[in-house]
Amino acid sequence: MTEVIHMSGVTVRRGRTLLIDSIDWVVHENQRWVVLGPNGAGKSTLVQVAATHLHPTQGVVTILDEFLGLTDVFELRPRIGLVGAGLAAAIPAREPVRDAVVTASWGVTGRWREEYDAMDWARADRLLEQWGMSELADRTFATLSEGERKRTQIARALMSDPELLLLDEPTAGLDLGGREDVLARMAEMADDPGAPTTVMVTHHVEEIPRGTTHALLIRQGRLVAAGPVESTLTDDNLTQTYELPVHIDRHEGRWSARAAR
Numbered sequence: 001m002t003e004v005i006h007m008s009g010v011t012v013r014r015g016r017t018l019l020i021d022s023i024d025w026v027v028h029e030n031q032r033w034v035v036l037g038p039n040g041a042g043k044s045t046l047v048q049v050a051a052t053h054l055h056p057t058q059g060v061v062t063i064l065d066e067f068l069g070l071t072d073v074f075e076l077r078p079r080i081g082l083v084g085a086g087l088a089a090a091i092p093a094r095e096p097v098r099d100a101v102v103t104a105s106w107g108v109t110g111r112w113r114e115e116y117d118a119m120d121w122a123r124a125d126r127l128l129e130q131w132g133m134s135e136l137a138d139r140t141f142a143t144l145s146e147g148e149r150k151r152t153q154i155a156r157a158l159m160s161d162p163e164l165l166l167l168d169e170p171t172a173g174l175d176l177g178g179r180e181d182v183l184a185r186m187a188e189m190a191d192d193p194g195a196p197t198t199v200m201v202t203h204h205v206e207e208i209p210r211g212t213t214h215a216l217l218i219r220q221g222r223l224v225a226a227g228p229v230e231s232t233l234t235d236d237n238l239t240q241t242y243e244l245p246v247h248i249d250r251h252e253g254r255w256s257a258r259a260a261r
Helices: 043-050 073-079 085-090 097-105 118-130 146-157 176-190 235-242
Strands: 003-014 017-028 032-036 058-063 080-083 164-168 197-202 214-219 222-228 246-251 254-259
Touching (some): 043 164, 085 146, 176 197, 222 235, 235 246
Parallel strands (some): 032 214, 080 164
Antiparallel strands (some): 003 017, 214 222
């Protein structure tokens, strides 16, 4: 199987703070990963390394067969779709939704003098329809609800037809309806053989979409467990990850967890 992400002994330090410590992780093509762990565990740091926005202090990273540190990341990044808090902050408040999506073709936020052809606009419109945003295409980004903003960001991340899609807490801050809408659309995407390899970060097992194939559990920057989702999401592994006795259940393809008594 083709490797999309390969991390070996990856450590990230900032001053005296150890953000992630000696992480080994391999993601193969067409896999759907979830990264779980408590606040401050290192989940977002891991995603930033995979997105080429952060270089490790130690260790070796290859993304889409390119060695981080030996490749031009500006050529590599268009092959990676990224959704996170930083993207939401970068989109201008007055940017129309349709423009917010199509500008990913140039890797920019905010229309200026760049030109887009009919294929660009057609792809943007298809993605807006796929993520339930067609009727809001002319609205400005600032007027959207949190759920609508998240769906716009995912459509934008897919605009460049990436080989790797990284979703850093795509359902954070959503109400039940907004969360379930995003997760249902992610499950549909997981069934599409042409969809990119996906890595999603979340705090909650209830937010793992159907179609997820693998899980990585992390605590205090260290790997707890990684592998096929069925064998990784266990009571013992979740208990170790959250330092709380946890019981995990699965029903109709969705997971739930509660403190064990």
